[in-house]
Amino acid sequence: MTKNKSSTANNIDGNIVLLTKVLLEINKRWIEEINSDGDIFDYDSQDIYRLLLDKIFLNSNIVEKINPEYEKESRQSLFEELVKKINENIKLFKNHSNLFYDLPRKKILTKEFKERRRPKSTSSDEDLHKNFTYLKEIQNRRIYFESNLYSEIGFLEHNYHEQIYNYCIQLKAQLERKADVNNYNSNYLMTSDTIFLNMGIVYHIHDKYNGILFEHISELELYKSLNLQNTIPYVKVKDTRKILYLIYKLRCIINKSDHEFWLKGILKEIGIKKSYYQSAYKAGTWDNASESLKYFVEELDSLFEKQIATIIL
Structure with a gap:
């Protein structure tokens, strides 16, 4: 040696x-x-x-x-x-x-x-x-x-x-x-200067789903949360299956190099384990999904395709 x-x-x-x-x-x-x-x-x-x-x-x-x-x-x-x-x-x-x-x-x-x-x-x-x-x-x-x-x-x-x-x-x-x-990621406090999602995207999510997918919060509070800038938890989930699909759709439009960091941070923010996310985020596309969940998936897909796609950074 x-x-x-x-x-x-x-x-x-x-x-x-x-x-x-x-x-x-x-x-x-x-x-x-x-x-x-x-x-x-x-x-x-x-x-x-x-x-x-x-x-x-x-x-x-x-x-x-x-x-x-x-x-x-x-x-x-x-x-x-x-x-x-x-x-x-x-x-x-x-x-x-x-x-x-x-x-x-x-x-x-x-x-x-x-x-x-x-x-x-x-x-x-x-x-x-x-x-x-x-x-x-x-x-x-x-x-x-x-x-x-x-x-x-x-x-x-x-x-x-x-x-x-x-x-x-x-x-x-x-x-x-x-x-x-x-x-092990030494940045366990999940700090970042990256803007993952612009205010235009946040506006559409807040306008459509505030008080429905999560408890009522301000648009700024949602912006801070989705960009991992907040210091206290704002997002209180009301419908877990639907919010997981929203997270999946948001993850798809941020920079690929930021996918894992952002996903880990936002799941930590709402108190959901990654293993559960991976097992349930597409529940709305399953054959046995409820009509409400299927409708939500179609509605969210349409929102991303017709409005959010035009304002992605």
Whole structure:
């Protein structure tokens, strides 16, 4: 083995050992949170998870191409131990996802907001949280996620448990050498300066389906949401099957290079898993679809063909 290959191999071995140790500690913390019914979860817990995700997980490259014989002879035991910890993490999250979703992030955030930004306030926790939400809402997504408001306070409402779980799912697929698996997307906050859909397109969608496919929102709120510029969720789905077909039609008209990023971002925005989207977005074209759903598909296809097609960027 050449010196460069040996150095690369040693670096990867070190990363495998590091990831294994980190996951061991995370799994221990999760078990403690489970056993305490979430009572021990606090600001420091959230800060630790953010640090581990951003500074270690997203900076550890363990899938570089190296000498396969070296990997086969000397690395297998390291991989096996790492996979064991990955599987433990995945199992913990799946079995206790409701508890992790319900951790008191809002309460911790409100307390931190009061201490850092409103120490003399006598407002209720609910009013303080509304104040924070307002300061967050008026900002562009990228600006907000790069701000002190987010780095000191806003990060507390992020579900890092789910993010670490998603990372483990992706890492396991990489280690198993599954086809078409890329590195975990470090842009998990889904920030982008791209305008995916212009205001003309948004106007037609809003004009036709506001209050029908989703709860009533302003045209600007829909524009921000569809372009992943918002910092709070605006779109509240009323008809899932129909909104999935709308997403499919919108995805078809944005730049192909942006397809996956936008789809991941908009599904996250409305709280729908990609697996469900893939299984149901064309339900309106099925033989057993309801007449209402079939009519919607025809109507939306016509809208895209006759009006939206003429104003695509």
